Amino acid sequence: MHRQPSFPRQQRGAVLYVALIFLILLSLLGIVGMQVASLQERMASNYRATNMAFQRAEGLARLQEVQLNTGTRFVPRAGERDEERRCDDPSPVRGSAWAEARSNDDDPDTAIVVSRLNECTPGFSIAQGSRPVNEKPVIWQISSFSTDVAAAPTSDAAVETVFMP
Known part of the structure; x- marks a missing residue:
């Protein structure tokens, strides 16, 4: 005897609904994963970009230290906004205010400002150890500013250091 398979008369399609819900959940997880990765x-x-700007500014300061250590005088780079200021300058170079002014320039690529700090402390010894009376220590403050790239920068950094050759 041959039997015909019996089908329920009213199929509700629950498996289809569950599969669609799982598909929607997996799609949402994929979208969230792509947003997190982005x-x-x-x-x-x-x-x-921030690290590149910092490394460029740090490199400028270190190159300036090498120059001051070998030549004992500041030589501005040709075509750049480098300058030497006295430490009693009425508009002194100090940290974040100077860096913000540099970053707001039309072309904010790099800049160096150097000051002799020992000229602002007459009669007081800043040097470590003892030196001959006729030898005066020279103490430099070097402020350097740089962006991550020269054209269309996205980040900038400033480094300030005190250096005694």
Whole structure:
């Protein structure tokens, strides 16, 4: 005897609904994962740009220290906004205010400002150890500013150091 398969008369399609709900959930998880990956890539790019700007500013300061250590005088780079200021300058170079002014320039690539700090402390000894009476120590303050790239910068950094050759 041959039997015909029996089908329920009213199928509700519950499996189809469950499969569609799982498909929607997986799609939402995929979209959220792509957004997180995109955000992490932007954060890594910003970190790289900030680090590049800091490394360039640090390099400028160290090159200036080498120059001052060998030549004992400041020589501005040709075509750049480098300057030497007295430490009693009425508009002194100090940290974040100077860096903000540099970043607001039309072309904010790099800048160096150098000051002789020992000229502002007459009669007081800043030098470590003892020196001959006729030898006066020279103490420099070097402020350097740089962006991550010269054209269309996205990040900038300033480094300030005190240096005694």
